[in-house]
Amino acid sequence: MITLPLCTNKAPLYQQIYQWLKTEIQSKNYKPHHKIPSKRKLSEHLCVSINTIDTAYSQLIDEGYIVAIPKKGYFVCDIDVYHSINVAAHENTQPKEVSSKLRIDFSPSDIDHGAFPYKIWRNLFKSCFDESDQSILKKTTAQGDGNLRRELVSFLHSSRGVNCDERQIIIGAGTVNSLHTLSLILTKNTSVALENPVYRKAYKMFDHMGHSIIPIPIDDKGIEIEPLKDLSNVAVYVTPSHQFPLGISMPIGRRVELLNFANKADGRYIIEDDYDSEFRYITKPLPSLQSIDQNGKVIYIGTFSTSIAPSVRISYMVLPVTLLNSYHRIFSEFGSDVSILEQRLVAKFIAEGNYEKHLNKMRKLYKDKRRHLTKELSIFGDSIKIIGESAGNRLLIKLKTGDSGRDMCKAAAENGVKVYPISDYLIGARLDKYDNTFLLGYGALSKKELSEGVNLLYGAWNYDE
Secondary structure: OOOOOOOOOOOOHHHHHHHHHHHHHOOOOOOOOOOEEEEEHHHHHOOOHHHHHHHHHHHHOOOOOEEOOOOOOOEOOOOOOOOOOOOOOOOOOOOOOOOOOEEEOOOOOOOOOOOOOOOHHHHHHHHOOOOOOHHHHOOOOOOOOOHHHHHHHHHHHHHHHOOOOHEEEEEOOOOHHHHHHHHHHHHHOOOOEEEEOHHHHHHOOOOOOOOEEEEEEEEEOEOOOOHHOOOOOEEEEOOOOOOOOOOOOHHHHHHHHHHHHOOOOOEEEEEEEOOOOOOOOOOOOOOHHHHHHHOOEEEEEEEEEOOOOOOOOOOEEEOOOOHHHHHHHOOOEEEOOHHHHHHHHHHHHHHOOHHHHHHHHHHHHHHHHHHHHHHHHHHHHHEEEEOOOOOOOOEEEEEEEOOOOOHHHHHHHHEEEOOOOHHHHHHOOHHHHOEEEEEEEOOOHHHHHHHHHHHHHHHHHOOOO
């Protein structure tokens, strides 16, 4: 007969019996096909009710540890031994925590949180969350909500010159999600030519998806065309309106060269990432590359992450008609990755004119911050050069110093300031011409914080001696 070491803890008796028997079976103290006591005998032996034993046995049966054979009793099941393996220790790849010393973060991807239209957003949410509209509870098509796609057709044409209809628009959960979708459409046999330096997440996505990566240098007009000429079955990823991270705008001559390259062979496409094209402060926003494409060679991608907020994980991709069949073949059975309620909210934000008003407000705000940061940087005199167009929500600076960029970053961090070196955006080896070149984002910082940040950099880089 079984003697169970029943504990005096708060666990119910049936659970103690169940746990003890399970451990005995797992450790092979009870061999396969071994008969265990009947419920009546075990209840008498342990002085507990039959119901208690029945509950414990039922749990063991449900989990497959024992089996009840009619008119014979309960028997231990034949369970394979679980073999553990020694798992090698791996380096912790989680992002490092931000140092408590950090006082100013010149992040190039953050926004002014105080300028977000909280009240409008709250009212739009209430109006979109309508219990009489059952469609907000249903799965939408893979391409996304029709309301948002229709609004984007009109908005993109008026603001960026994009020519398309709603069937060409694919709603995604951020730019990286759109690039993942595009990667599957293009197939692994398509090489991807990337600007170098480049938006790092685009490089990582295409690389992880198995595409052959071809880094292409950038000159003062954008991506160079000569290194592309012998490539076939290739997609060229560019940010022509405001190159990330260098801030260069691609002139019309270079745009035509790039389009002509794509037109000369089948299997050549251009991926136009129109990141932060909404923010230009001296000239009007440049028309998109897609707007001058007449042969279906440009895949246009945009997002609301910088114009509204990074947390609004909505991007949009305009596919050439020639790629729609490939898209539907892969994604026709899936639903959208983005909440339909959030899509409806953004659609209404655009339709009611609030998005355009918000953009105008943010242009004025960022233009003022840019002017202030530029003025504050004058403390460095000729030791610093500001590079790039008057656009976006970041400045690019180059320091004239004999110290390495890595040392300058370290010195800034030790003084409580985080800057973003261009070397972090390069594919492959470091290039000397980009050493001591840094991004200073001003979107999330107040004027006071911008002044403080510049003064801390001035001290960290030994200009106050």
